[in-house]
Amino acid sequence: MSRIVIIGGGPGGYEAALVAAQLDADVTLVEADGAGGACVLSDCVPSKTFIASSEVVTGYRHNERFGIRSAGLEGVTIDAKAVNDRVKRLALAQSGDIQAKLIKAGVDVVTGRARLGEDTLGHTHQVLIAPAGGQEYAVDAATVLIATGATPRVLRTAVPDGVRILDWRQVYDLDELPTHLVVIGSGVTGAEFASAYLAMGVRVTLVSSRERVMPHEDADAAMAIERVFRERGMTILNQSRADSVVNTADGVLVTLSDGRTVEGSHALMAVGAVPNTAELGLREYGVDVADGGYVTVDRVSRTNVPGIYAAGDCTGVLPLASVAAMQGRIAVWHAMGEAVAPLRLRTVSANVFTDPELATVGVSQNDVDAGKVPARQVMLPLTGNARAKMAGLKDGFVKLFCRPATGQIVGGVVVAPKASELILPITMAIENNLTVDQLAHTITIYPSLSGSIAEAARQLMLHELQ
Secondary structure, three states, rough: OOOHHHHHHHHHHHHHHHHHHHHOOEEEEOOOOOOOHHHHOOOOHHHHHHHHHHHHHOOOHHHHHHHOOOOHHHOOOOOOHHHHHHHHHHHHHHHHHHHHHHHHHOOOEEEEEEEOOOOOOOOOOOEEEEEEEOOOOEEEEEEEEEEOEEEEEOEEOEEOOOOEEEEOOOOOHOOOOEEEEEEOOHHHHHHHHHHHHHHHHOOOEEEEEOOOOOOOOOHHHHHHHHHHHOOOOOOOOOOOOOOEEEEEEOEEEEEEEOOOOEEEEEEOOOOOOOOOOOOOOOHHHHOEOOOOOOOOOOOOEEEEOEEEOOOOOHOOOOOHHHHHHHHHHHHHHHHOOOOOOOOOOOHHHHEEOOOOOOEEEEEEEEEEEOOOOOOOEEEHHHOOHHHHOOOOOOOOEEEEEOOOOOEEEEEEEEEEHHHHHHHHHHHHHOOOOOOOHHHHHOOOOOOOOOOHHHHHHHHHHHHHHH
C-alpha cells in the first residue's frame, strides 16, 4: 500500500487526502488548527458568512422604491457579537463535517505539525510529525504533499494587536462594530470587508495604493464597484500608501506616505499574504522555493524533487480554494499513476464577494488590449434587463469575449448580485469550447439575469454576421 503524508488540512490537503483514500492509499494528514485549515476556520468560510450577514442588512436599503415603508438602515440593530459568534460557529461546524468525512474515508488525521526530515536514499521521504502535546516521530512516505497555505502579511510599522489594529482573522473577535473602519489595502480581501462593513452602516475609509480599487481585476468591473462604494458613502483614498498604523488607545492613527493622516476607531490590514513554508525544511531537503517563499510546482503539482508535491496558496499559483483543491487532487492522481490532465487556469472562474459581486473567467481585458489574445467583445449593462429593473438594479453588466473568426467563447466578466452563480454558464461555455452562436441559441428563463448572458452572445453573433 502506497503511503502518502499530507502536510496541511486546507482544501489542497483534505481534498487530496479524500482522493488518496479512495485509491486505497495509506494516508496521513497533519494539520495544526483543524480540518479545513485556515480556509474554513479563519479565512474564506468565515468571511463569506460575515458577508452573508451584511447582505441581510442591505435588504433594508431604499425599500421605498418598491412601495415598502420601513425605517431603513436607521431601524436596523446589528449585534456584532452575535454575527461573529455565528461566523465562528459555522466555521467550526464545517471543519467538523470535513473531519468526519476524512475519518470515515480512513484517513489518519493528526493534530500537529510536520516537516521534512533527513534526505535518505531510496524511494521514500522522511517526514517528522510533531503531534500536539506528544513526541515527534518519523514516517517514511512514498509521496509527500505540501499544502500549508498562507498567512496574513504583516507590516513592521502596522503590527496587528487584535484590539484596534486587526488582520482579517481577528475581526471576528470584536464584540461591537467599528464606528470608523480604515481598511489598508484595496485588493480582493480589502474590498470585500470594506463592502460588508459599509453595508452594516459602518463608516469606511479604504486606503488604496493604486489608481483604483482591485487593480488586478477587470478595469470596467472594478471601476463600477468603486463607483457604487463612493455613492454609498465610502471614502476611497486612491494612490495612497499607509506608512504606519498606531493604536491610540481610543482609536487608530494611520499615517500615509505623503504625510496625511487618517483617524478611525479600528484599522483592518489587508496587504496580502505570505506562504507558510519557512519551517518545513524544504530548502534543506533540496526543494525549490522562490524568493517570496512560494514552492515551485509544475502543472501536475510536482516540485523538483520526485515524490514531493505542493498545492494551494503555498505555491502562489492562484490563491483560490477551488484551485488549491484541484492542485491537491491532481498531485495524488499523478503520484498514484492515474490518468490526469494538467491544471488549466483558463477555465478557472473567480469571484469577489463585494456588493455587487464581480466574477471573471478566461481571458482578461488586459490580455485582449495587450494583443496577447485576439478577441471580439461586447459589454451589456444590466439596466436593460427586465429582471434587473424589477429588482431595482442599476449597477452591473455582462461582458463576453470570443475568437474573431470562430466565435468561440474565451472569457467573460459579470458584475451583479450573485455573479458567482451567473458566471457558471460562461465557464461551461469556455470549458466545452462553445461558440457565441450556440450560447445565443440557448433558451433562457424570462425574466432572468442570466438572460443577459445569452443576449450578449446574440450581440456578438450579430457582429460576426456584419
